[in-house]
Amino acid sequence: MIYGDHTTGVIVQGATGNQGAFHINLMNQYARETGGRGVVAGVTPGKGGQTVHGVPVYNSVREAMAEHDATTSVLFVPGFAAGDSIMEGASAGLELVVAITEGIPVHDTMRSLAFARMEGCTVIGPNCPGTLSPGELKLGIMPPHLAMPGNVGIISRSGTLTYEVINELTRAGIGQSTVVGIGGDPVIGQTFTEVLERFESDPQTKAVVLIGEVGGNLEEEGARSTNLPLVSYIAGISAPPEKRMGHAGAIIEGGEGDAVSKIARLSRLGIPVAGKPSDIPELVRELL
Amino acid sequence: MKLLEFEAKEIFSKNGIPIPDGVVIRSPDELRRLLDGFTDEVVVKSQVDVGGRGKAGGIIITRKADAVEAATHLFSFPIKGLIPKAILVEEKLPIEHEYYVSITIDRTTRQPMILFAETGGVDIEETARTRPDALRRAGFSPLLSDVPGFLMRQILGDAPKELGPVINNLYKAFCASDALLAEINPLVTTSRGVFAADAKLIVDDNALARQGITANRDLTPREREAEENGFSYVELDGSIGVIGNGAGLTMSTLDLIAHYNGKAANFLDVGGGAGRERVMKAVRLVAGMPDVKVIVVNLLGGITRCDEVARGIIDAGIDQLVITRLAGTNEEEGRALLAKNGYQMLDTMEDVVKEAVKEAAA
Numbered sequence: 001m002i003y004g005d006h007t008t009g010v011i012v013q014g015a016t017g018n019q020g021a022f023h024i025n026l027m028n029q030y031a032r033e034t035g036g037r038g039v040v041a042g043v044t045p046g047k048g049g050q051t052v053h054g055v056p057v058y059n060s061v062r063e064a065m066a067e068h069d070a071t072t073s074v075l076f077v078p079g080f081a082a083g084d085s086i087m088e089g090a091s092a093g094l095e096l097v098v099a100i101t102e103g104i105p106v107h108d109t110m111r112s113l114a115f116a117r118m119e120g121c122t123v124i125g126p127n128c129p130g131t132l133s134p135g136e137l138k139l140g141i142m143p144p145h146l147a148m149p150g151n152v153g154i155i156s157r158s159g160t161l162t163y164e165v166i167n168e169l170t171r172a173g174i175g176q177s178t179v180v181g182i183g184g185d186p187v188i189g190q191t192f193t194e195v196l197e198r199f200e201s202d203p204q205t206k207a208v209v210l211i212g213e214v215g216g217n218l219e220e221e222g223a224r225s226t227n228l229p230l231v232s233y234i235a236g237i238s239a240p241p242e243k244r245m246g247h248a249g250a251i252i253e254g255g256e257g258d259a260v261s262k263i264a265r266l267s268r269l270g271i272p273v274a275g276k277p278s279d280i281p282e283l284v285r286e287l288l
Numbered sequence: 289m290k291l292l293e294f295e296a297k298e299i300f301s302k303n304g305i306p307i308p309d310g311v312v313i314r315s316p317d318e319l320r321r322l323l324d325g326f327t328d329e330v331v332v333k334s335q336v337d338v339g340g341r342g343k344a345g346g347i348i349i350t351r352k353a354d355a356v357e358a359a360t361h362l363f364s365f366p367i368k369g370l371i372p373k374a375i376l377v378e379e380k381l382p383i384e385h386e387y388y389v390s391i392t393i394d395r396t397t398r399q400p401m402i403l404f405a406e407t408g409g410v411d412i413e414e415t416a417r418t419r420p421d422a423l424r425r426a427g428f429s430p431l432l433s434d435v436p437g438f439l440m441r442q443i444l445g446d447a448p449k450e451l452g453p454v455i456n457n458l459y460k461a462f463c464a465s466d467a468l469l470a471e472i473n474p475l476v477t478t479s480r481g482v483f484a485a486d487a488k489l490i491v492d493d494n495a496l497a498r499q500g501i502t503a504n505r506d507l508t509p510r511e512r513e514a515e516e517n518g519f520s521y522v523e524l525d526g527s528i529g530v531i532g533n534g535a536g537l538t539m540s541t542l543d544l545i546a547h548y549n550g551k552a553a554n555f556l557d558v559g560g561g562a563g564r565e566r567v568m569k570a571v572r573l574v575a576g577m578p579d580v581k582v583i584v585v586n587l588l589g590g591i592t593r594c595d596e597v598a599r600g601i602i603d604a605g606i607d608q609l610v611i612t613r614l615a616g617t618n619e620e621e622g623r624a625l626l627a628k629n630g631y632q633m634l635d636t637m638e639d640v641v642k643e644a645v646k647e648a649a650a
Contacts, residue, residue, distance in 0.1 A: 017574040067378050079494060105495035106393060107466050110430040113398055118431075133412025158536020159560075160588050164637070167588075167615075184535055186468075213536055214396040227548075235539040238524070238546045240557075246520035248494060249395070254413065259543075276544055278638060 002131045002153075002178050002198035002205075004035035005122070008137055009070035011061060011094070013085050014077035015042025015052050018052060019100070023076065025053045025143055029228045030138045035273055036135040037070055046240065059091040072096040074130060074139050083108030090121035098139045099125035101191070106248070116189070123189030129181035142166075142179060150175015153199045155209035155222070157184050157194055157249065161235060164277050165211055170261040172281035174288075177205040182186045184247025186215065191224025200228055205288045207231065209280060210271075214239045215250045215257040229287040232266050233274040234259045289491050289504045292335045294376045296470075296487035301511055305310060305454055305472075306483045310378035316360040319377060322524035323352060332358040332611075336370040344368070349380060356561040386474035387447060388412050389455055391462045391489075399427040400462065402435065402455065404443045409485075410476035435459050451475065452453035454482050466495030510573065517569050520557055526551025527648045529583035529608070532560050533568075541586045541637060550645035554581045562592055567600025575606035583646045585612040586637050594622030602629045609647055613640040 010027065011164040014020040024039045027221045031038025041064040042052050048059035053157060058064040061073065073094050077085040082101040089097040090112075095114065104126045108279035116123050124131065130140015134147040141159075144169045152174055156162040162181055169176060180189050180195050199205045207229040214236030223230060239245045241252040252258045262275045291299070297307045302303050311322045312335070324332075332348035332355055341347060344369045348358040359375050371395055373643035394401040403426045405415055411544040426439045440452045454475065471488040491499055508514060514521030520535060530552050532538030537626045554577060558570050567585075574583055583606075587597055594614040601610055602625065612633045614622050626633045634640045 018644030029502070064290055080498065103467050103494045105498070106468065106492050107463060107495070109431070110393060110398055110400070114431050116430055158534060158539075160534025161540050162530070163588055164537055186395050187393060191396075211536070213539060218395060221396060235536050235543060237543040238552060239539060240522070240524065243522045244493070244520075245522060245539050245555055248492075248619070250535055250539070272496070276638070277540060278636070 001136050002202050003131050003133070003139065004072055005133065005136045006034055008038045008072055008188040009068060010139065011064050011068070011070045011073040012039050012042045012055070013061065013073050013075040013089060014044060015055065015057050016044040016047045016050060017078070020076035021052045022198065023074070024055055025140055026141075027074070028053065028055070029051045030144050032208060032230070034135055036137055038046040040070050053221070061089050061094065065094070070193070072139065073098070075099045075101060079100055079103035079105070083112040084138060085118040086112040087115045089117040090116035094121055096122045096124070097284055098128070098130045098246040099123060100123070100128060100130060100140055104185070106187050108186065113187065113189050121184055124187060125182065128183030128188070129187045131144070131178060132178055133179045137251040140181070142181070143255070146170055148175040148181065151177050151204055151206040151288070153202070153205040154179040154211065155179050155195045155208060156181050157213050157247070158211060158235065158286060161211060165233070167207060168278055169279050169284065172225055174281055174284055177202060183195050184213070184249050190250075191218050193218070193225045196222050196226040200226060207284055209233070209284060211235075212262065213250045214245060214252050214259050214262070215247070218259065218264070219262060220269070223266055223269050223271050230271045231274065231280060231287065232271050233277060233280055234262050234266070289493060289496060289501065289506050290337050291338060291563050292374070293333065293491045294335055294374065296489035296596045297464050297484065297649070298411055299489060300458070300461050300484050300487050301627040303464060304457040305461065306481060308378040308381055308483055308485065309335075312357065313375050313377060314373065314395060316356050316504050317361060319356050319359050322377070323355060323555050324375075325581070326379060330355050331380050332362060332376045332471045333376045333378065334362045334365065334372040335376055336367050338370055338373045340367045341367055346579070352554065360527060361404060379483060381476055382480070383476045383485070384479065385477045387451060387476070388473045389458060389475050390469060390471035391459055391467070392469050394608060397427050400417050400430055400459065401425060402429045402443055402527045402560050404455070406445070406534065412473065416434055440515050442538040443576055448477060450477070450482050454484070465489060466499055467493045468492050476593070504644045510576070514556065517566065519558055519570060519573070521573070523577070524552050524554055525579070527579050527581045528644050529553045529577065530586070531558060531583065532559065532586045533562060533588065537586065537588060538643070541584060541641065543640045544637060545584070545627040546640055548645045550641070550648055553577050558587075561594070562587065564596045564600040564603065568603040570577060570603055571604035571606060571610065575604065575608050582609045582611065582644045584644045585614075586640060588615045593617045595625060598622040598625040601631060611640045611643050611647070613637050618634055619649065
């Protein structure tokens with residue numbers, strides 16, 4: 001529960017769009033199952049006064065926060081406007097913005113993250129599935145039925161691959177404390193390092209799985225920063241250089257960020273690296 | 289998307305960066321009429337999107353009288369398989385010194401990062417390796433509209449101060465064009481001032497629309513078709529087609545194929561909540577690759593309905609074998625549909641991959 005618990009009040013930015021409305025419903029279904037507060041308000045400029053699945057919609061985050069006790073937003077605003085919405089949320093005093101949106105121009109991301117940091121607001125994503133603390137809180141789009149409460153944290157740059165790993169862990173009887181999708185863009189708010197810092201002060205988390213991929217070196221940087229027991233998996237052994245493998249951030253550039261050297265560097269740090277997702281539960285079990 | 293040199297130079301010039309006098313031609317004939325403006329010597333540069341163009345013979349320095357001949361040669365001279373559609377002809381600058389400067393985005397600090405070297409024109413990666421001190425770096429807040437003076441002094445060191453405004457304008461061009469990389473190599477000093485002798489600009493694919501770019505030229509025809517359908521798609525050279533949902537899971541499927549000594553033909557991420565129509569298009573697209581013998585479909589998720597996916601596979605009606613792993617909503621219905629139509633559906637991604645590798649080798 002490193003980003004909130006069942007008492008967290010959630011706002012959805014981009015509430016009246018297809019994605020926003022669909023996931024307000026799913027997040028609130030989960031909140032009902034787990035006794036949480038869930039989504040208390042929605043925001044779409046110009047659509048104030050409407051309701052989405054019973055949730056009242058406001059024209060701005062500031063208006064929504066004046067009427068509801070909320071600290072966190074989940075953002076489904078389209079790419080071209082999402083950078084602006086992150087800044088709006090940060091400026092209104094939100095503690096956490098989880099940006100699900102993919103396709104945000106990276107200059108917008110960079111500026112809005114710098115702005116949010118100045119306002120003391122944490123940003124997860126963009127281009128991420130959000131977070132899930134099984135039994136407590138779902139912020140975003142992860143399918144909670146695969147998960148079960150436990151003491152293993154997961155940090156991942158990818159969505160469905162994370163579900164695959166959650167599924168493998170749950171089937172092996174290993175529960176999860178919090179699952180964090182940090183996103184597949186080259187510039188992201190919470191990096192492996194920052195999520196690991198939170199896991200370190202979380203009494204529930206005993207070990208962490210890092211699910212990385214080609215591009216950059218955030219995985220190694222994270223692994224070096226923590227004393228928590230780690231297991232890693234890196235996708236993209238077969239990725240060719242200079243090609244963008246689905247994610248804007250999953251690209252091997254200037255000879256840097258390829259999976260083989262990434263795996264070698266993690267191994268040198270003494271971190272077990274799984275050859276395939278199904279090997280992860282066994283490696284985790286050895287750490288617990 | 290990478291811009292060609294002359295396109296990048298246009299943008300640099302608009303942002304106040306001096307560029308050599310030059311013309312862009314689409315045929316050698318065009319040059320005959322334009323040569324009058326040049327003095328004695330010219331540089332004729334093939335406009336192909338390939339690194340190491342100079343070493344490959346794509347840049348010719350010649351007397352004005354021989355320029356048309358040089359251009360004629362370059363128009364039919366392939367560099368790494370590419371023939372230029374345009375050629376840039378420029379004045380030959382009286383170069384005194386060459387520098388290197390680029391601006392990129394640093395993932396770790398999430399900031400723009402300037403790289404500067406007092407030696408340019410050569411392989412910068414080589415310089416970085418052999419003389420790390422020669423490469424100076426500085427990052428700064430993306431909320432600033434100019435490079436702060438103290439950082440500029442730190443970057444330049446003993447290099448001429450007149451480079452400062454050019455670097456600051458490069459930062460403006462970098463922001464204005466939504467660039468992932470803006471590079472001048474070499475940045476040259478001459479008796480007439482500072483010039484960007486070469487120019488490189490990579491525009492963020494997520495910002496192409498607002499940059500007024502309608503088609504991403506970096507894509508192959510099949511990659512473009514995939515993009516129009518909203519798929520992420522990369523061509524590889526194996527015989528096992530791959531369709532997945534989510535970039536990570538799809539990449540992981542490719543890796544598992546390599547793990548079991550198979551070779552993937554492609555990467556195709558259909559995206560979230562893929563329905564019948566999208567799946568059909570994806571299967572047909574992959575089946576259209578000449579070397580594909582078998583196709584692996586690996587879909588997982590809450591929104592994706594397995595029966596829809598199964599119908600899409602059946603609709604595609606392709607010759608190659610399709611082996612499927614589906615997990616999620618309506619899984620049983622999907623399995624029954626596939627079985628009835630003679631398709632295999634297996635339980636785990638390892639099972640589908642092992643089976644596909646076996647079939648591809650047979």
